Amino acid sequence: MQTQASFANQTVGALYLVPTPIGNLEDMTFRAINILKEVDLIAAEDTRHTQQLLNHFEIQTKQISFHEHNTQMRIPELVDKMLAGVKIAQVSDAGMPSISDPGAELVEAAIKAGIAVIPLPGANAGLTALIASGLVPQPFYFYGFLGRKATEQKVTLASLANREETMIFYESPYRLKKTLSTMVTVIGPERQVVLARELTKRYEEFIRGSLAEVSEWAQTNEIRGEFVMILAGNEHPETITDVKATDGLSIKDYVDDLIQKGNKPNDAIKAVAKDRGLKKQQVYNIYHELEDDGEE
Known part of the structure; x- marks a missing residue:
């Protein structure tokens, strides 16, 4: 169990999750602008894109790139900075961080390290x-x-x-x-x-x-x-009496689930193909993220 007092005196830094406009710059909140000015560093999905926002609101805070391709490398670096007292704001290109954008893994790492994670409300598409x-x-x-x-x-x-x-x-x-x-x-x-x-x-x-x-x-x-x-949701849903725990899994997650349970990758792919009524090659291509999914 962990309790976070977001605004108590901290001996370490903090992670601010700052939404940015999804289109209209006037949707930027006063608080978001002030936080971006006050923090020591901004972790941005695309520093060039975010710089346009910073220029518009005359924000001079230094940026560091944080996107889906450098997440694993960057998270330890950002956590170490916050543990040393640095306050970091994380932003995506538009809208809420973590919602179909980078952020969730950084939040998880910050919480594990005992760093306060402070969300700001704002635009969400x-x-x-x-x-x-x-x-x-x-x-x-x-x-x-x-x-x-x-x-x-x-x-x-x-x-x-x-x-x-x-x-x-x-x-x-x-x-x-x-x-x-x-x-x-x-x-x-x-x-x-x-x-x-x-x-x-x-x-x-x-x-x-x-x-x-x-x-x-x-x-x-x-x-x-x-x-x-x-x-719209289904107004007349069918009553399903036999739903397997795997029914809601994507192909990739389904294969991974079977592998984690001790199956060999090839056997897992074969089993998923049989259960979902697909060709083995289709499941193989989906799992390995190959371009050809086996369909025209």
């Missing part, structure tokens, strides 16, 4: 889209980005199709058409969905309708900007 979607706002289920490969998407969506909660996904403009098409196939054409693009920016737009309607819109319109997808 998923919740911003949800409250304007017109769909039931709660309960909701946040998923984030689906896997890139078609087969993995189908498996994941099949495991989510029966959920009653409104679901939140993120998607890039380059994969939106395929993702919507897969949703039509797996979830069904009538399920309601809302697309929110360019949130808080000049060209903010909401596209509301059935999956079939919105998928058709995507096929006939130019797709630009990052998207939040708000998918």
Whole structure:
């Protein structure tokens, strides 16, 4: 058990989790600006991108890069700095740190080291889209980005199709058409969905309708900007009487689970393929993150 008094006198530094605007710079809070000015160091997902924000608000605090490709190397360094008394603010390129962005592992390491982790409220694309979607706002289920490969998407969506909660996904403009098409196939054409693009920016737009309607819109319109997808929950979920603990796992997690239980990797891949009704090569490609997932 651990108790954290965030603002008690500390003999070590602290980790501040600072949200940044998802589009409109006016959504930056006064407190966020002040924290970024007061800390000793800013750990940024992209220092060049964050520098534009810092310049806008005349913030001169030094930055250090902290992104998904240097996480394991950087975390011990940042923790050592905080233990030595350095106060660090962690930011992602947009929105909340740790939400489909780097941050969670640094938070975990800081807590284990007895360092105070202090979150600031602020912009979040998923919740911003949800409250304007017109769909039931709660309960909701946040998923984030689906896997890139078609087969993995189908498996994941099949495991989510029966959920009653409104679901939140993120998607890039380059994969939106395929993702919507897969949703039509797996979830069904009538399920309601809302697309929110360019949130808080000049060209903010909401596209509301059935999956079939919105998928058709995507096929006939130019797709630009990052998207939040708000998918209605299943109003008539099927009663499932025999649900295995592995049913909600992604292909990769399912294989890893079997390996951790003592199975050889090849045997685990074979077992997952049989259980999910897939070809062994498809599971192999998904697990090893190869480009060809075995489908056209």
